[in-house]
Amino acid sequence: MNDSVSQMIQQVPLNHYIWLSAALFVIGVLGVLYRRNAIVIFMCIELMLNAVNLLMVAFSAWHGTAAGQVFVFFVMAVAAAEVAVGLAILIVIYHNTGSTDINVLNKLKW
Amino acid sequence: MSLYIFYFLAFLAVFSALMVVFSRNPIYSVLYLVITFFSVGGHYLLLSAEFLFAVHIIVYAGAIMVLFLYVIMLMNLNKESEAPKKTLYQFAAVISAGLLMMVVVGAVRGAEQAQIGLGANPALGTVKNLGSMLFNEFLLPFEVVSVLLLAAMVGAVMLGRNPLRTRRQSLKGAAQTRPSHAADVKDAPIENVKQLTNE
Numbered sequence A: 001m002n003d004s005v006s007q008m009i010q011q012v013p014l015n016h017y018i019w020l021s022a023a024l025f026v027i028g029v030l031g032v033l034y035r036r037n038a039i040v041i042f043m044c045i046e047l048m049l050n051a052v053n054l055l056m057v058a059f060s061a062w063h064g065t066a067a068g069q070v071f072v073f074f075v076m077a078v079a080a081a082e083v084a085v086g087l088a089i090l091i092v093i094y095h096n097t098g099s100t101d102i103n104v105l106n107k108l109k110w
Numbered sequence B: 001m002s003l004y005i006f007y008f009l010a011f012l013a014v015f016s017a018l019m020v021v022f023s024r025n026p027i028y029s030v031l032y033l034v035i036t037f038f039s040v041g042g043h044y045l046l047l048s049a050e051f052l053f054a055v056h057i058i059v060y061a062g063a064i065m066v067l068f069l070y071v072i073m074l075m076n077l078n079k080e081s082e083a084p085k086k087t088l089y090q091f092a093a094v095i096s097a098g099l100l101m102m103v104v105v106g107a108v109r110g111a112e113q114a115q116i117g118l119g120a121n122p123a124l125g126t127v128k129n130l131g132s133m134l135f136n137e138f139l140l141p142f143e144v145v146s147v148l149l150l151a152a153m154v155g156a157v158m159l160g161r162n163p164l165r166t167r168r169q170s171l172k173g174a175a176q177t178r179p180s181h182a183a184d185v186k187d188a189p190i191e192n193v194k195q196l197t198n199e
Helices: A002-008 A014-034 A038-063 A067-097 B002-022 B026-046 B050-075 B087-109 B127-134 B139-160 B163-177 B179-186 B190-198
Strands: A011-013 B115-117
Touching (some): A011 A014, A011 B002, A014 B002, A014 B087, A014 B115, A038 A067, A038 B026, A067 B050, B026 B050
Antiparallel strands (some): A011 B115
């Protein structure tokens, strides 16, 4: 019984998870650099946070401890707080400038 | 079998993440982002983190995506209004992202070859295990997170407040204490109210 269960358990190389997370993270960075719409930039930041979450869950499964999964909770809470405040700021920006283009917000540029 | 599921979910996640970046309409970006979140949630299931899967779907696909959609609809951005960046900047963005990918791959390539047994510890991600961990070792961060969420809520409410209306209301309150101004303030249009507040 135990043998058949362990045969059913398939092994996935840890490297594959690392590569998947790296790809998702880099796509998030690419989106932040590539797009001009502030909402899409926010979405790409969410993408990066998700890549890190996935990596933490993968390492937690590899180590056999649940500490990584608990950390994912905290990352999710921070992401939710960030999105709430960020979208509120975005709405204020839209009321003031009439667009969500980040090139309008160049007052802090020198 | 689960290896094929892994590859399918990985392909789906990467493809829809790319579509988030490269689709012109923000609504499509949000919908592709939902697909990405679901495939990442599938990875959580594959890694036997069931409770995390549930929380992930509820928080991301349920709460955050609805927030994004509401903001896009409130701002009426559901059209392809965004002018693309200059081609030079687009090239620079793609090249720097590719360089970052090269750095990460180069750092990971020398790592040891480890294997994750999918479903090896099914008790790892259960509610019981995570809950006992959250309320024993991680109790202080848990409480701090509640403070953080409260601060975020207060900040969002403060930012989302209409400044003009609150100014007018405070002016009305001031006008009631000063009866000499009350007549011209009560039905004054917004420009007059602005003038009065500037005085």
